[in-house]
Amino acid sequence: xxxxxxxxxxxxxxxxxxxxxxxxxxxxxxxxxxxxxxxxxxxxxxxxxxxxxxxxxxxxxxxxxxxxxxxxxxxxxxxxxxxxxxxxxxxxxxxxxxxxxxxxxxxxxxxxxxxxxxxxxxxxxxxxxxxxxxxxxxxxxxxxxxxxxxxxxxxxxxxxxxxxxxxxxxxxxxxxxxxxxxxxxxxxxxxxxxxxxxxxxxxxxxxxxxxxxxxxxxxxxxxxxxxxxxxxxxxxxxxxxxxxxxxxxxxxxxxxxxxxxxxxxxxxxxxxxxxxxxxxxxxxxxxxxxxxxxxxxxxxxxxxxxxxxxxxxxxxxxxxxxxxxxxxxxxxxxxxxxxxxxxxxxxxxxxxxxxxxxxxxxxxxxxxxxxxxxxxxxxxxxxxxxxxxxxxxxxxxxxxxxxxxxxxxxxxxxxxxxxxxxxxxxxxx
Ligand code: PMP
Numbered sequence: 001x002x003x004x005x006x007x008x009x010x011x012x013x014x015x016x017x018x019x020x021x022x023x024x025x026x027x028x029x030x031x032x033x034x035x036x037x038x039x040x041x042x043x044x045x046x047x048x049x050x051x052x053x054x055x056x057x058x059x060x061x062x063x064x065x066x067x068x069x070x071x072x073x074x075x076x077x078x079x080x081x082x083x084x085x086x087x088x089x090x091x092x093x094x095x096x097x098x099x100x101x102x103x104x105x106x107x108x109x110x111x112x113x114x115x116x117x118x119x120x121x122x123x124x125x126x127x128x129x130x131x132x133x134x135x136x137x138x139x140x141x142x143x144x145x146x147x148x149x150x151x152x153x154x155x156x157x158x159x160x161x162x163x164x165x166x167x168x169x170x171x172x173x174x175x176x177x178x179x180x181x182x183x184x185x186x187x188x189x190x191x192x193x194x195x196x197x198x199x200x201x202x203x204x205x206x207x208x209x210x211x212x213x214x215x216x217x218x219x220x221x222x223x224x225x226x227x228x229x230x231x232x233x234x235x236x237x238x239x240x241x242x243x244x245x246x247x248x249x250x251x252x253x254x255x256x257x258x259x260x261x262x263x264x265x266x267x268x269x270x271x272x273x274x275x276x277x278x279x280x281x282x283x284x285x286x287x288x289x290x291x292x293x294x295x296x297x298x299x300x301x302x303x304x305x306x307x308x309x310x311x312x313x314x315x316x317x318x319x320x321x322x323x324x325x326x327x328x329x330x331x332x333x334x335x336x337x338x339x340x341x342x343x344x345x346x347x348x349x350x351x352x353x354x355x356x357x358x359x360x361x362x363x364x365x366x367x368x369x370x371x372x373x374x375x376x377x378x379x380x381x382x383x384x385x386x387x388x389x390x391x392x393x394x395x396x397x398x399x400x401x402x403x404x405x406x407x408x409x410x411x412x413x414x415x416x417x418x419x420x421x422x423x424x425x426x427x428x429x
Pocket of ligand 1: 112113114115116118141142143144209213242243244245271272281
């Protein structure tokens with residue numbers, strides 16, 4: 001793309017200083033300098049609608065979270081080797097929200113990133129079961145550490161998977177018959193478990209994001225993961241719900257994505273929106289699952305669970321409750337999918353509109369009947385929207401699923417603007 005000289009200089013400087021491993025969004029990269037709520041501004045003062053950033057889940061720069069971080073940083077910043085009520089108050093409020101065994105006898109362990117949370121979950125699962133097998137979905141992403149990159153096939157063919165990592169196919173509800181999809185996925189899971197057992201290893205854990213974010217956003221059917229969890233449990237493996245993306249109200253009706261499938265996970269991992277931008281992540285784990293691990297070794301994480309991180313998490317949680325953001329996610333998400341559905345009814349390139357709450361996927365295809373993924377058009381739409389100052393992205397194996405995942409303070413008028421701009425882009429593409 002022909003960039004203006006200022007942008008080109010910035011891109012070149014970035015490549016020189018940060019090296020080759022980073023990627024930028026959009027043909028014409030955006031330099032954001034400031035944001036509030038669901039709006040952001042670039043260096044030239046242009047305003048954007050943010051329909052993508054799920055970390056700042058209660059809105060960019062939410063004053064209550066900013067104030068809580070500021071006040072705590074000024075008062076005390078220490079780690080988990082001192083007594084402090086903040087983390088206990090937070091755990092007392094968070095653990096009951098999971099229901100099931102986690103509500104009754106769960107523990108909260110805090111980290112700084114989702115990767116670390118999944119890394120810790122894997123270590124606990126391996127220690128608990130004495131086995132190393134881990135099953136994930138075909139295009140999963142679970143993190144950037146050695147262990148978690150090893151269970152993240154979406155990193156691509158050059159990023160090695162763990163020796164004992166096994167994959168089950170994406171439950172593509174758009175192309176496969178939705179009835180029986182749960183039994184189908186359970187059958188694939190059972191086959192992978194058999195393979196692990198035949199090789200003398202066996203299953204430690206099944207790790208899954210219940211909205212299948214990097215597989216291409218699949219929210220239905222809700223009967224999908226129940227049969228899988230049964231198969232996993234029968235094999236003595238742990239069920240790990242990766243809520244890093246789908247947690248904290250993202251999926252609408254409930255706080256947690258796994259609850260849409262009626263599950264009772266052994267471990268829940270969370271991160272991203274937990275501190276509305278302040279790095280705080282962690283796991284909830286059933287007591288009996290972590291007992292041996294805790295007796296045999298200690299866990300310490302300098303920044304994980306520090307008093308400031310906890311203040312950020314508590315304030316974020318308060319805002320989610322006080323502003324009714326789970327209900328807002330459900331209502332506005334439904335409205336957005338309806339409006340997108342109207343566009344899809346008259347444009348066969350929009351093959352499927354799906355999702356839950358404010359996590360919406362729109363599958364871009366060549367023809368309605370053939371359902372052939374169309375990455376080029378998806379990319380043109382993402383870039384066209386960027387040029388009209390609406391920020392989204394694309395995901396899935398073929399990169400042809402528009403990924404719309406705004407802060408949870410997104411309202412109907414924002415959905416309206418997004419749809420209007422998308423309509424205009426579709427006419428031009
Ligand atoms: N799990 C899922 C489902 C994720 O989407 C991500 C981040 N994209 C991670 C784990 C890793 O989180 P982090 O980048 O905070 O390490």
